[in-house]
Amino acid sequence: MVALGLARLLTAHMRIETLAVHAGHAPDPSTGAVTPPIHLSTTFEREADGQYRAGLVYSRYANPNRTALEECLATLEGGAGAACFASGSAATATILQSLEAGAHVIAPDDAYFGTTKLMHDIFGPWKLEVSLADMTDLRSVERALRASTRLIWIETPSNPLLRVVDIASLAEIAHAHSALCVVDNTWATPVLQQPLSLGADVAMHATTKYLGGHSDVLGGALVWRTDGPVAQRIRAIQTSVGAVPSPFECWLTMRGVRTLPWRVRAHSANALALATYLTNHRRIERVHYPGLLDHSGHEIASRQMSGFGGMLSLQVCGGREAAMEAAARLRIVTRATSLGGTESLIEHRASVEGPGTRAPENLLRLSVGLEHVDDLIEDFDQALR
Numbered sequence: 001m002v003a004l005g006l007a008r009l010l011t012a013h014m015r016i017e018t019l020a021v022h023a024g025h026a027p028d029p030s031t032g033a034v035t036p037p038i039h040l041s042t043t044f045e046r047e048a049d050g051q052y053r054a055g056l057v058y059s060r061y062a063n064p065n066r067t068a069l070e071e072c073l074a075t076l077e078g079g080a081g082a083a084c085f086a087s088g089s090a091a092t093a094t095i096l097q098s099l100e101a102g103a104h105v106i107a108p109d110d111a112y113f114g115t116t117k118l119m120h121d122i123f124g125p126w127k128l129e130v131s132l133a134d135m136t137d138l139r140s141v142e143r144a145l146r147a148s149t150r151l152i153w154i155e156t157p158s159n160p161l162l163r164v165v166d167i168a169s170l171a172e173i174a175h176a177h178s179a180l181c182v183v184d185n186t187w188a189t190p191v192l193q194q195p196l197s198l199g200a201d202v203a204m205h206a207t208t209k210y211l212g213g214h215s216d217v218l219g220g221a222l223v224w225r226t227d228g229p230v231a232q233r234i235r236a237i238q239t240s241v242g243a244v245p246s247p248f249e250c251w252l253t254m255r256g257v258r259t260l261p262w263r264v265r266a267h268s269a270n271a272l273a274l275a276t277y278l279t280n281h282r283r284i285e286r287v288h289y290p291g292l293l294d295h296s297g298h299e300i301a302s303r304q305m306s307g308f309g310g311m312l313s314l315q316v317c318g319g320r321e322a323a324m325e326a327a328a329r330l331r332i333v334t335r336a337t338s339l340g341g342t343e344s345l346i347e348h349r350a351s352v353e354g355p356g357t358r359a360p361e362n363l364l365r366l367s368v369g370l371e372h373v374d375d376l377i378e379d380f381d382q383a384l385r
């Protein structure tokens with residue numbers, strides 16, 4: 001049994017739908033409000049004896065809404081604790097800041113563009129050494145190891161080719177070299193994949209995406225498997241630097257999380273149906289979706305995930321122009337970056353990423369929303385004339 005602050009007693013065996021609704025939530029003790037209040041106060045009263053009533057001092061250190069969200073995310077990922085940040089990128093930066101100077105990091109050659117940019121442009125001048133590896137090939141990760149390797153960063157499924165890598169094997173490689181294993185679990189969400197149970201030390205999230213779920217709040221999180229020096233260092237950076245989400249942002253994210261399991265399942269069902277339709281379309285050269293039997297990552301994904309997610313990429317016959325034209329003709333699907341919201345979004349990754357992109361020129365990345373799948377299929381039908 002884990003007692004989550006003032007929340008109801010939740011047991012570890014409870015299903016994720018129940019945890020998503022109740023973890024970090026309880027009627028407000030002072031008013032009985034069922035929906036949690038938003039605590040805007042930045043500072044908290046000190047008692048005459050010097051104590052703080054609820055242990056709260058100043059909201060850079062902790063705030064009730066942020067603590068509730070951290071409890072909730074730790075529960076969903078099966079972790080010992082969590083720290084929330086103002087963005088996914090701030091969460092990533094915290095992991096990099098936690099490393100010693102001169103540390104070497106191995107990251108996937110197709111990691112989220114902002115992650116590798118952060119490693120090179122922001123932490124390069126601070127002497128962070130970075131090797132990019134094709135993590136679908138474990139030997140290429142082993143070859144990249146150095147005596148100074150302190151972190152193996154994993155992202156699966158990857159962006160934008162939806163490549164899937166074996167978290168358990170990579171965590172073993174990391175631990176055999178006393179390195180940390182961190183998994184960016186943004187795309188899969190804890191509903192489909194639980195990296196900590198596969199041996200990773202930390203799960204990272206851009207809560208901006210599926211956890212928030214409505215394209216209206218930016219945020220990030222780090223969830224650790226066990227309390228210890230890594231967790232302490234993350235907490236120290238979070239509270240001293242203060243790249244934290246506001247109470248309202250935490251509240252909005254909590255509200256999104258309550259429906260997460262149901263949304264993720266609907267996103268996944270829509271994505272599989274759309275991927276199947278697009279695979280058979282004469283104007284489509286290739287569809288990248290781990291739920292398709294011929295996808296290179298299908299076998300590992302079937303083992304390590306409980307569903308294949310709401311993201312897919314398609315390559316349009318006829319190159320960049322044909323891809324741009326198809327995207328321009330879509331009526332329901334919106335042309336915009338980001339993912340994980342209720343609305344379907346499509347994006348030409350190569351032009352968004354700019355010079356140095358590895359995305360094929362005819363590739364469109366699709367975040368499949370919660371519209372009726374037949375309407376989405378009809379939209380592609382008319383756009384791919």
Ligand SMILES: *Cc1c(COP(=O)(O)O)cnc(C)c1O
Binds near residue numbers: 087088090208
């Ligand atoms: C969006 C995203 C990030 C960065 O999150 P921000 O909130 O935009 O900083 C990191 N990783 C993945 C996989 C993402 O999709």
